[in-house]
Amino acid sequence: MEKGRTYTLKIWRQNNSSSKGAFKTYTIENISPGSSFLEMLDILNNELEAKGEDPVHFDHDCREGICGMCSLFVNGRPHGPEEEITACQLHMRSFKDGETIVIEPWRAKAFPVIKDLVVDRSAFDRIIQAGGFISVNTGPLPDANEIPIPKQNADLAMDAAACIGCGACVAACKNASAMLFVSAKVSQLALLPQGNAERKRRALAMVDQMDQEGFGACSNTGACAAECPKGIDLTNIARLNREYLTASFAGAE
Amino acid sequence: MSWVKKTLSSTIGRKLLVSLTGIFLIIFLVVHLIGNLQLFKDDGGYAFNAYAKFMTTNTLIVLASYVLYLTIIAHVVISAALTLFNRKARGGENYMVTKSSSNSPWTSRNMGVLGTIVLIFIVIHLSNFWYHMKFGETPMVKYEKTMSGDIAIAQNFAVESFSKDLLKQDMVYKDLYKMVAEAFKQEWLVILYILAMAGLAFHLAHGFQSAFQTLGINHKKYTPFIEKLGLAFSVIVPALFASMPIIFYFKG
Ligand code: HEM
Ligand code: SF4
Ligand code: FES
Numbered sequence: 001m002e003k004g005r006t007y008t009l010k011i012w013r014q015n016n017s018s019s020k021g022a023f024k025t026y027t028i029e030n031i032s033p034g035s036s037f038l039e040m041l042d043i044l045n046n047e048l049e050a051k052g053e054d055p056v057h058f059d060h061d062c063r064e065g066i067c068g069m070c071s072l073f074v075n076g077r078p079h080g081p082e083e084e085i086t087a088c089q090l091h092m093r094s095f096k097d098g099e100t101i102v103i104e105p106w107r108a109k110a111f112p113v114i115k116d117l118v119v120d121r122s123a124f125d126r127i128i129q130a131g132g133f134i135s136v137n138t139g140p141l142p143d144a145n146e147i148p149i150p151k152q153n154a155d156l157a158m159d160a161a162a163c164i165g166c167g168a169c170v171a172a173c174k175n176a177s178a179m180l181f182v183s184a185k186v187s188q189l190a191l192l193p194q195g196n197a198e199r200k201r202r203a204l205a206m207v208d209q210m211d212q213e214g215f216g217a218c219s220n221t222g223a224c225a226a227e228c229p230k231g232i233d234l235t236n237i238a239r240l241n242r243e244y245l246t247a248s249f250a251g252a253e
Numbered sequence: 254m255s256w257v258k259k260t261l262s263s264t265i266g267r268k269l270l271v272s273l274t275g276i277f278l279i280i281f282l283v284v285h286l287i288g289n290l291q292l293f294k295d296d297g298g299y300a301f302n303a304y305a306k307f308m309t310t311n312t313l314i315v316l317a318s319y320v321l322y323l324t325i326i327a328h329v330v331i332s333a334a335l336t337l338f339n340r341k342a343r344g345g346e347n348y349m350v351t352k353s354s355s356n357s358p359w360t361s362r363n364m365g366v367l368g369t370i371v372l373i374f375i376v377i378h379l380s381n382f383w384y385h386m387k388f389g390e391t392p393m394v395k396y397e398k399t400m401s402g403d404i405a406i407a408q409n410f411a412v413e414s415f416s417k418d419l420l421k422q423d424m425v426y427k428d429l430y431k432m433v434a435e436a437f438k439q440e441w442l443v444i445l446y447i448l449a450m451a452g453l454a455f456h457l458a459h460g461f462q463s464a465f466q467t468l469g470i471n472h473k474k475y476t477p478f479i480e481k482l483g484l485a486f487s488v489i490v491p492a493l494f495a496s497m498p499i500i501f502y503f504k505g
Binding site for chain 1: 256259260263264265266267268269335338339340341342343344345346347348349350351352353355356357358361362364459463466467468469470471
């Protein structure tokens, strides 16, 4: 077995949304390269609790890259140094023995810090509530494949639906813009016939809510797509621009 | 709120305006470049001065120039406001460490700085002050047709205060060619032009293709072409503009 590694951790500690935070430095020893990043934080927290100190709060749930809860800005990048994975899928083998690891919360006006590394992402929920839904008829179950959908559109919708709402796109963007998230949600429904009934109203309502939450505008830097753990790409943002502008200029509302 | 106001004050609507004004400015650059290339004709400045006379006296062109001024102002005001708005969206605290160079091009993150360089240049360029500071009078030129049919300078003169009535005479032009040639003898001005054109090049390296993405145009058939065209445009057009002060400087 490879011997355990030692790391210096610089972690953002903040008591609550109204208090001022600061970085605190910890040293952690005997970490297996095979342990996950969150396990490493669990070990740190066990040690802190044993010493009677306040453990580091961080968000997590599934720990397998599907829920979007984990939200750590690690060494200058959301979800850390590897491509297309979430922080919970990150392993300590990605860090050299003795390395200093800086861990920060997502930084956005629309994502206020609740405690330490935990931020309030309910802004995303309100955007979904504004228009991220479709109407379906009740009654007997329709036949599967009753509505023809071109394979290409089904694939694009599926790709967009891969978004787990983690907020890495906002964290990575210099403008803290939520355009990649909103574009994935709008695309997923706009590409399918089932999403057609609310199509125009959805684009208007979701963008309106996005603006109200205080996210920035899109400068097309591409940082979001480069950091997205699910590979959501910029064609979705172009589609959102189209959806929103046609709904505004050609729609009835 | 009316739908127009609501649309244009949304983040996407504001970017739409930046994109449309940006594309208008790109088209203007092409027209401006073609006109300025007349400077390279070896005809005592006739082609360039005739072009300048047309541009400053034709009513439609004069109207278009007002549209251009408004477009520049709109582009600057909207994009500067957006840049400040975007900065605030980060919230109070910023990251201690960011590796933005690994996820996005430098140009795309510095459009405000690059635009400001271009803006400073535009102000100096339009105020034309370097020439008047030095000379205080306006040079004029009268051309004539030679026996062989070529155009040649008949007479150079200067006036204390220029008025458009002077241009009503046949073959009489404001000698902008001479003003340009004199101006580009000044090293600092040549350097300023080169720096500004470098700024413009980087502004366009991101801006050209970005404007299409903002309009919602991202298509696997066309986007690779748009990106290549944008890159070529952002190198060639500023380079040609910059070549003018350089060539005039070394011609002396
Ligand atoms: C001939 C001059 C100029 C041309 C051709 C031009 C062109 C463009 C284009 C095509 C874009 C991309 C629009 C988009 O992303 O949708 C852009 C963006 C931008 N321009 Fe200009 N521009 C010029 C001058 C200026 C000036 C003088 C400023 C001064 C403040 C400026 C500031 C900006 C900024 C800040 C953006 C980025 C906005 C954002 O994405 O957040 N530009 N420009
Ligand atoms: S678009 Fe990508 S980065 Fe943004 S919330 Fe969805 S999964 Fe996360
Ligand atoms: S904890 Fe669920 S995606 Fe990371």
